[in-house]
């Protein structure tokens with residue numbers, strides 16, 4: 001089974017033939033259909049996020065179920081599924097209090113399946129699984145709760161994107177911030193996730209949606225997804241520009257979708273009195289951002305984090321599918337580049353340059369096969 005293995009920081013992924021164990025109880029073996037090229041994988045490759053190595057990365061995927069382990073009831077062979085990188089145990093405090101995206105057991109078993117062991121091996125050497133997905137591979141073993149079954153006529157490429165960027169972006173607008181009609185919004189970072197925050201804000205009838213980026217082509221592309229204004233932070237002071245556009249107030253909701261200390265502070269400074277700053281991007285581990293704490297109190301601003309769009313994947317991905325089927329959210333239009341698994345390093349070199357839209361690795365021919 002061919003897979004792209006992450007062995008060393010700042011080195012290309014290595015295409016290897018790995019051995020894959022059979023699925024254990026509550027586990028499923030899937031054939032990966034498509035895998036999104038997401039910045040979170042790049043963070044691991046550059047060592048600014050940590051994962052046990054060697055590992056198979058890839059956390060934004062879709063697949064076809066091939067084999068089920070004992071006691072599996074959610075899926076059967078032949079089912080088409082979105083892969084969720086936040087599978088739920090269903091037993092822990094987070095799961096039972098409505099925060100399955102933060103499942104305690106999932107987080108404490110990062111890099112492995114729920115039982116703490118791996119199913120991937122390279123001639124006896126253990127290989128870790130990113131997010132219990134590890135979809136930069138032809139096949140994967142995933143927990144059954146990481147499989148979200150979908151209709152067979154739904155595009156598997158679009159399904160892959162719902163596995164991370166669409167749910168993370170649209171969810172942060174819909175489930176986390178719960179943007180009110182007529183509100184003003186700024187989205188800092190117009191990449192794969194940012195475009196989805198933008199179209200989530202459009203769906204919720206935001207009055208102004210200001211895209212902020214350093215790439216003019218990305219800003220222009222964002223207007224297709226609902227951005228009403230754009231600010232190139234390389235050419236002008238973005239806080240001043242956002243205030244100019246909003247009559248001096250700042251925005252009701254400012255989303256940080258890039259993942260850095262500077263953009264987190266920028267999002268906070270752009271937030272209006274009584275407004276909400278939502279941090280969506282993952283900054284390097286340990287990063288701290290400066291904020292004016294007196295202003296936080298006097299202007300009653302709020303700051304909140306949003307992980308996986310604060311979605312309960314097994315429930316809320318069906319809402320995202322409905323938004324997509326009814327045309328409120330455009331997933332197909334996000335895809336700008338297609339690659340084979342063999343081209344994965346090329347795909348990540350492109351991502352590092354700050355591309356427009358989303359790249360995707362397609363492993364099963366055709367959108368709906």
Ligand SMILES: [Zn+2]
Pocket residue numbers: 038039040041059060164165
């Ligand atoms: Zn992602």
Ligand SMILES: [Zn+2]
Pocket residue numbers: 088089090091092093094095096102103104105106
């Ligand atoms: Zn749990």
